């Protein structure tokens with residue numbers, strides 16, 4: 509069987525490593541992939557957003573199944589185009605991917621179907637937005653409507669900061685069109701949980717829970733990034749909270765999308781805040797998280813390809829989705845200065861004994877040498893019986909990778925290890 513995975517980061521590498529476990533898989537193509545993924549898949553230089561070229565590639569390479577991993581191609585309709593050309597896909601169609609692509613859409617969906625989330629208003633006029641800010645307490649949260657690579661969210665600690673965020677998003681177009689509509693919402697407090705789920709539109713099976721670490725520096729300092737590490741499972745997400753989330757958030761969301769004529773299949777990712785008034789949705793993603801996937805998929809004991817195909821065929825209720833009861837930790841190794849300015853082109857070394865634990869995000873092969881080309885460069889994941897051991901093991905294995913100006917957080921998993929002690 510020939511597979512095609514669209515994307516080229518650490519998440520895609522983790523998905524490919526798992527897909528390879530299925531003995532029926534002959535070739536995995538990754539478009540565009542990266543220099544590290546090239547060790548596990550055939551990479552082809554076609555951009556994740558070049559949908560016509562992807563369809564053409566699938567035709568000429570006898571592709572049996574496609575996984576569309578990143579948010580942009582999903583929002584642009586990659587699944588629609590590939591399915592119309594006869595290629596079954598993992599991932600939502602464009603009309604369902606909007607659950608991530610437009611925060612205004614997802615907030616209105618939650619309001620209409622009584623799904624718990626932060627109170628909010630949507631604005632297209634900066635004057636009205638500023639009047640709203642002046643009438644509300646801080647902290648207050650300002651979000652660009654569209655996709656902004658996880659950077660379009662400002663937690664304003666003062667009214668001045670909130671007004672400045674509105675100005676930058678709406679008047680200076682800091683996030684381009686993504687910020688011409690904004691959402692202003694209530695500040696929520698509590699531990700955050702990422703729950704990725706498999707769904708075929710009718711059945712929804714949550715994966716093991718996880719915790720991302722979004723800030724660049726230790727102790728949650730520094731700028732927001734795509735994610736500097738993840739652990740799974742998330743100890744704050746108890747059985748009781750899981751049951752409540754399924755009842756008040758997950759199934760109502762799936763049914764809401766169905767009722768709106770936007771059935772969702774693929775990976776629906778719930779970013780939750782566990783507030784004292786119960787779990788609330790921070791945002792939805794229409795895809796696997798990065799780096800959560802690098803922590804979650806190594807714990808999956810069932811066959812990933814079988815599950816993915818069942819989400820496409822509408823037979824998810826007939827397959828087994830089993831996770832081990834171990835724990836995992838993924839430490840992201842970035843180029844210092846990320847998410848702003850950082851060096852590129854530094855050679856990367858990966859020791860042979862840690863190779864199987866490494867996913868490669870931003871790197872290319874130059875004359876046969878792997879060099880960094882992105883801010884987030886590598887992920888190092890370890891699985892162990894306890895979270896404490898997984899964290900310790902991940903940090904031991906991080907010593908086996910390196911490049912000039914490599915940087916990683918030293919406290920991935922520490923918040924989770926303190927669960928119950930606060």
Ligand code: AMP
Nearest residue numbers: 626649658661693694695696779790791
């Ligand atoms: P998002 O891109 O929506 O995931 O937001 C990025 C980060 O901002 C989240 O991981 C949260 O830590 C934080 N955040 C988003 N919305 C809120 C909110 N309403 N209250 C508090 N923090 C938030």
Ligand code: GLY
Nearest residue numbers: 720735797798799
């Ligand atoms: N780790 C957060 C995300 O994938 O959006």
